[in-house]
Amino acid sequence: MIAAGLARAGATTVINGRRPERVETVLAELRAADPAAAFEGAAADVATAEGVAALLAALPEVDILVNNLGIFGAVPVLDVDDELWQRYWDTNVMSGVRLSRAYLPGMRDRGWGRVLFLASDSAVAIPAEMVHYGVTKTALLAVSRGYAKAMAGTGVTVNSVIAGPTHTEGVEEFARQLVGDDLPWDEAQHEFMVHHRPNSLIQRLIEPEEIANMVVYLSSPLAAASTGGALRVDGGYVDSILP
Ligand SMILES: NC(=O)c1ccc[n+]([C@@H]2O[C@H](COP(=O)([O-])OP(=O)(O)OC[C@H]3O[C@@H](n4cnc5c(N)ncnc54)[C@H](OP(=O)(O)O)[C@@H]3O)[C@@H](O)[C@H]2O)c1
Numbered sequence: 001m002i003a004a005g006l007a008r009a010g011a012t013t014v015i016n017g018r019r020p021e022r023v024e025t026v027l028a029e030l031r032a033a034d035p036a037a038a039f040e041g042a043a044a045d046v047a048t049a050e051g052v053a054a055l056l057a058a059l060p061e062v063d064i065l066v067n068n069l070g071i072f073g074a075v076p077v078l079d080v081d082d083e084l085w086q087r088y089w090d091t092n093v094m095s096g097v098r099l100s101r102a103y104l105p106g107m108r109d110r111g112w113g114r115v116l117f118l119a120s121d122s123a124v125a126i127p128a129e130m131v132h133y134g135v136t137k138t139a140l141l142a143v144s145r146g147y148a149k150a151m152a153g154t155g156v157t158v159n160s161v162i163a164g165p166t167h168t169e170g171v172e173e174f175a176r177q178l179v180g181d182d183l184p185w186d187e188a189q190h191e192f193m194v195h196h197r198p199n200s201l202i203q204r205l206i207e208p209e210e211i212a213n214m215v216v217y218l219s220s221p222l223a224a225a226s227t228g229g230a231l232r233v234d235g236g237y238v239d240s241i242l243p
Helices: 002-008 020-033 049-058 082-110 128-150 169-179 185-196 208-219
Strands: 013-017 039-043 064-067 113-120 156-163 230-233
Touching: 002 013, 002 020, 002 064, 002 208, 013 020, 020 039, 049 082, 064 082, 064 208, 082 113, 082 128, 082 156, 113 128, 113 208, 128 156, 156 208, 169 185, 208 230
Parallel strands: 013 039, 064 113, 113 156, 156 230
Antiparallel strands: none
């Protein structure tokens, strides 16, 4: 949805994933849905330094970088071993750190650029069963603020988007596990929100397009005065006025 939104707004949009065949499939879907838009693909595992180097070799410059990669899963905090901590850190934090560090100097030299980090409500309301995930998302808020400071006065902005519970395949599956398979989706979603996400003020999952809308806005010239911040698309889930 983010790729589709950016392309619709006129950007030549490159999508990344680990598997070339999956990238090709998604590219074909995106092109079929919007034949006038410009899409390209670059497969690489950006959770590793080697994967980032391969992506940079294939794509040395970008004007807009959306650090969307993020893995999540429930594990009791005392069971999170060193290996899992490291995997979450490399995947969720270092991917964005390495890519931003590589692309920001070019954006600065050209006098325009946008870097976005997909954070989460879990960055500010750490879930007991996903501390290892929440930690990585909190870290992204700090990284994003720090890179924004490094870009002061250059025309380059860096922001985080705090996404709330979103209607992706993974989340629908998770909701189904909690409320059962019998109900039609609308009712299942309602049960999930009432019993498992009561803090949501919209009482429904956020649609991916709604996250994409914020990313497209922040990526646009309209958002030139927004930098170093964390903007919420969380359906009011986090019980706070700020950020
Ligand atoms: N879903 C939610 O409710 C929610 C809420 C708040 C924040 N977020 C955040 O939003 C972002 C997107 O979440 P999502 O739910 O859309 O994720 P998702 O459906 O699990 O998609 C993850 C994507 O990342 C790719 N990927 C995984 N590991 C990779 C790697 N090492 N290198 C390159 N690509 C890799 C996957 O493609 P391949 O498998 O083909 O590599 C897949 O396209 C994440 O940062 C997440 O933390 C999600």
